[in-house]
Amino acid sequence: MSRTPPEPVIGTFVIDMPLPPPGTMGPPTQYGWLRRECPLAEVRLPIGATAWYATRYEDVRDLVADPRLIRPTINDWPPRPDRAVDDEPGLITMMELEGSRHAALRRALAELFSVRSIRRRLPHLRQSADRLLEEFVDGGQPGDLVAGFLEPFPLLAMCDLVGIPYEDRAYFLPRADAALGAMVTLDEGREVTAQLRGYMSSLLDRKRRKPADDILTGLVHACGHGNLDGESMVGFGLSMLVAGYRTSTMFLADAVVALLTVPGQYARLRDDRGLMPGAVDELLRYIPVMNGVVVLQAVEEFELHNRRIHAGDAVLPVLAAANRDERVFTDAERLDLCRADNPHLTFGRGAHNCLGAHLARAQMTVCLEALFERFPDLHVPHGHPPTWDDASPSKSPLTLPVGW
Numbered sequence: 001m002s003r004t005p006p007e008p009v010i011g012t013f014v015i016d017m018p019l020p021p022p023g024t025m026g027p028p029t030q031y032g033w034l035r036r037e038c039p040l041a042e043v044r045l046p047i048g049a050t051a052w053y054a055t056r057y058e059d060v061r062d063l064v065a066d067p068r069l070i071r072p073t074i075n076d077w078p079p080r081p082d083r084a085v086d087d088e089p090g091l092i093t094m095m096e097l098e099g100s101r102h103a104a105l106r107r108a109l110a111e112l113f114s115v116r117s118i119r120r121r122l123p124h125l126r127q128s129a130d131r132l133l134e135e136f137v138d139g140g141q142p143g144d145l146v147a148g149f150l151e152p153f154p155l156l157a158m159c160d161l162v163g164i165p166y167e168d169r170a171y172f173l174p175r176a177d178a179a180l181g182a183m184v185t186l187d188e189g190r191e192v193t194a195q196l197r198g199y200m201s202s203l204l205d206r207k208r209r210k211p212a213d214d215i216l217t218g219l220v221h222a223c224g225h226g227n228l229d230g231e232s233m234v235g236f237g238l239s240m241l242v243a244g245y246r247t248s249t250m251f252l253a254d255a256v257v258a259l260l261t262v263p264g265q266y267a268r269l270r271d272d273r274g275l276m277p278g279a280v281d282e283l284l285r286y287i288p289v290m291n292g293v294v295v296l297q298a299v300e301e302f303e304l305h306n307r308r309i310h311a312g313d314a315v316l317p318v319l320a321a322a323n324r325d326e327r328v329f330t331d332a333e334r335l336d337l338c339r340a341d342n343p344h345l346t347f348g349r350g351a352h353n354c355l356g357a358h359l360a361r362a363q364m365t366v367c368l369e370a371l372f373e374r375f376p377d378l379h380v381p382h383g384h385p386p387t388w389d390d391a392s393p394s395k396s397p398l399t400l401p402v403g404w
């Protein structure tokens with residue numbers, strides 16, 4: 001006997017976290033409906049916990065900068081049965097710092113991540129891109145652009161700027177992955193976190209003894225002048241290990257997929273480089289990687305859309321859903337490389353907005369220019385589609401075979 005599923009009653013049901021359609025970067029098809037009918041939905045996340053899911057532009061914009069919401073540490077959220085109340089706080093990065101310590105760190109870093117500083121690094125960034133592409137070509141075609149270029153390039157760029165030895169990646173990458181991984185047990189989490197903290201402390205010591213033209217040296221200098229404490233510096237270094245390049249890799253890989261698969265877009269930008277600054281921001285708006293990745297936790301009770309959010313509740317302002325809100329972006333589902341008015345939320349907002357926004361834009365510009373010059377006829381060969389991890393809410397191709 002077939003049974004009609006009960007009609008959902010808005011406001012009382014929990015939905016599974018929407019995922020991008022298989023084999024695509026997304027966004028999930030439900031976002032239009034959620035924005036219209038259920039702008040604050042209760043969702044069950046793949047890890048089992050539930051959270052409030054905000055999808056409208058103005059809600060996302062306000063929530064991400066709302067002081068009633070904090071960024072919980074990986075150990076504090078999602079709730080874990082094996083966590084004791086007096087446990088070490090675990091992996092504290094810059095994102096979880098609050099108040100005056102966070103403000104002092106942001107002040108110390110502002111000039112080091114400014115447009116001016118990043119612009120000074122552009123020729124060096126371009127050299128790194130060209131060197132990687134030269135090695136990539138040697139591998140023959142079709143070649144996997146993710147492994148050959150889109151993954152190493154942002155990591156190399158971040159390491160150079162911050163002063164983390166790129167040669168150490170075999171040590172810190174697996175540990176950073178483990179520290180973030182949902183599968184890691186509390187004991188393993190403690191161990192890899194201690195190892196990463198030890199690595200960062202000794203790197204800062206080396207900068208003290210042998211200063212260089214990089215951000216860690218700049219921080220050591222600020223610390224010497226009493227503007228900063230040692231713990232905040234370690235927290236910044238850990239943020240770079242866990243968040244300073246992976247998002248860029250995902251954005252670059254999705255940007256190349258979008259340009260190669262939306263007809264005519266790769267050639268359009270290749271032939272009119274004047275479009276580049278606006279096109280980079282349109283790609284940042286259009287690409288839905290920031291899909292449920294900003295997790296906040298309420299520290300006091302408040303109400304939104306007639307729903308009561310309690311202290312301790314998790315709230316996810318979905319930047320990727322806000323960026324497709326038709327009430328703010330005309331023809332929001334379309335990639336429009338000439339879009340003029342583009343107040344996208346991809347880099348967040350408020351005290352914790354993305355510190356690396358100028359670097360991320362510079363990486364995307366340099367990456368695309370290097371590709372246009374070396375591979376004017378870049379394409380995805382027939383029979384070699386990109387591969388995706390369809391279980392993840394935040395997606396970029398695992399492999400992207402290309403010909404040229």
Ligand code: HEM
Pocket residue numbers: 064071094095096106158239240243244245247248251290294319346347348349351352353354355356357359360
């Ligand atoms: C396209 C690439 C990137 C995107 C879309 C992105 C996005 C974001 C977003 C949305 C936040 C705010 C999270 C929140 O509100 O909790 C953030 C924070 C941050 N991002 Fe990025 N990011 C990118 C690349 C980078 C790069 C390349 C770096 C540095 C090398 C970086 C460093 C940071 C840091 C340190 C924070 C924390 C700032 C704070 O807590 O004060 N990001 N990023």
